Structure formats: structure tokens, C-alpha cells
Amino acid sequence: MMSIVFWLRFLVLLSSGLSLTQTHAAELYRFDDQVLEQRYFSLIQELRCLVCQNQSIADSNAELAQDMRRRTYELVRQGYTRQQVADFMATRYGNFVLYDPPFNPATALLWFAPLALLVLAIVGVFRHVRQKRSQ
Numbered sequence: 001m002m003s004i005v006f007w008l009r010f011l012v013l014l015s016s017g018l019s020l021t022q023t024h025a026a027e028l029y030r031f032d033d034q035v036l037e038q039r040y041f042s043l044i045q046e047l048r049c050l051v052c053q054n055q056s057i058a059d060s061n062a063e064l065a066q067d068m069r070r071r072t073y074e075l076v077r078q079g080y081t082r083q084q085v086a087d088f089m090a091t092r093y094g095n096f097v098l099y100d101p102p103f104n105p106a107t108a109l110l111w112f113a114p115l116a117l118l119v120l121a122i123v124g125v126f127r128h129v130r131q132k133r134s135q
Helices: 002-015 020-028 034-046 063-077 082-093 108-134
Strands: none
Touching: 034 063, 034 082, 063 082
């Protein structure tokens, strides 16, 4: 009986477009309210794993990511908003945990570095082309 329930649930989750990571997380954490469940899944996709760095905590199997998912679950269950959970995580782990960090003097480099690199690349290409033409 258990295996039938498992496979039915698995098929429903696959048909709804949830990833296997979400399936695993859904089995660990239960929600009475679908709004809270959606908030949780949205947040764990938006928070960066500090160990894996380029993975969200939803996609990471690192121990720290597991702790962050658990804490996110607890905060969501306590009624914290998305912004409150993000602020809590940023305060505890630093702004790097956010894929979209706030703009402030400490994160200005994160915001302007891509633009500065683009300008430097354009200037470098322009100078290279000018040098080739003059030869």
C-alpha cells in the first residue's frame, strides 16, 4: 500500500513540474497552508548555498544548505514574510546568500563590476582594432 501511495505522489509531483529537489524537500517539511508552501519553495530557490556558491539551497546537498532549508521552513511556519526571511538570512550569513543583494556601499562592487568589465572589454577591443588599422 505504501509503494502505491509513493508512486502516485511521485507521478503527481512530476506532472506538476516540481523538481526532484522539491520532492525531497516536500517529503521533509509539511505545510498546512499552500501559500506558505509556495513561499518556502520560492525562498529556497532564491537563497544561495554558501558552500556550493552557484547553487540555491534547494539544489545543494551541503550540510549548511540543509540547515538553511530547515531554518527557512521554521521562519515561514512562524509567519515571516519573504522579505523578513531574506533579511534574516542576509544578517546571519551575509549579503552573498542573496542572489539579488541590496545596493549599499558594501555591495556596490557586486553591482558595478559587470558594467566596469563590459566597459573595459569594449575599450580593449576598440584599442586593439585601432592598433591593427594603424599598422
